[in-house]
Amino acid sequence: MDYKLINPPQSIAAFVESFWMLHNPSDENKEVIVLPDGRIDLFFSVSATEPFHITLLGLETQPSYATIEPQTLTFAISFKPLAAEYLLQQTVSGLLDTAIRLLAGFWDFNAGDLNSFEHFCQKAVHTIQERIPENIDERKIKLFDLMYASNGALSVKEFSEKVYWSGRQINRYFNRQYGISLKTYCNILRFRASFDHIKKGKLFPEQDFFDQPHFIRTVKKLTGVSPKELRHNQNDRFIQFSTLTGK
Secondary structure, X not given: OEEEEEOOOHHHOOOXXXXXXXXXXXXXXXXXXXXXXXXXXXXXXXXXXXXOEEEEEOOOOOOEEEEEOOOEEEEEEEEOOHHHHHOOOOOOHHHOOOEEEOOOOHHHOOHHHHHOHHHHHHXXXXXXXXXXXXXXXXXXXXXXXXXXXXXXXXXXXXXXXXHOOOHHXXXXXXXXXXXXXXXXXXXHHHHHHOHHHHHOOOOOOOOOOOOHHHHHHHHXXXXXXXXXXXXXXXXXXXXXXXXXXXX
């Protein structure tokens, strides 16, 4: 499996976490497990058996199993949740733990854009910059900035006090827009932030989990396995654990 990642320029960093490429150049299926990571993904793919297509994946709250077919090439934009409202201009609550195919020609992308990952990223950056609206709720920007800076470690009350937005309104916004509560999303961020620690063999909580049993329960809920089994990552089947650690 070939993997490449490019970080976005600062001008779109509030909406985009990364651009990445995944290629299975072999003639065999690659079985993987996709873990919740707090991102909304837009995939542009082609394979030996399927023509070019575009897929939008909402937030995930549980592990899912996928097969990367032989000769599959995927370029992707990993969005931060704020992009759903301001770039995609839609709620993704109905896409919780699921994905949909988008119409051909979405954002004017086509099969030719998969010829060069660098060209794809340049086109995506330009397209996104053109779609960023002038008026954005500053409370939402600050809320997400705080979540990423703290890896979701603050309480709903602390977020509320820092952005001057009631906890009830924040949760109403999250459930309506993303299909989950703020607390659930923060648990996913804390889980993801633990990848590096687990990979280094530190199988105890370092991301403000209440205690080790709480940490183990969270890892099992979001991966289906214990922290120890996740660390071994047999056959690199937990794909984000292989690609998102060490960043």
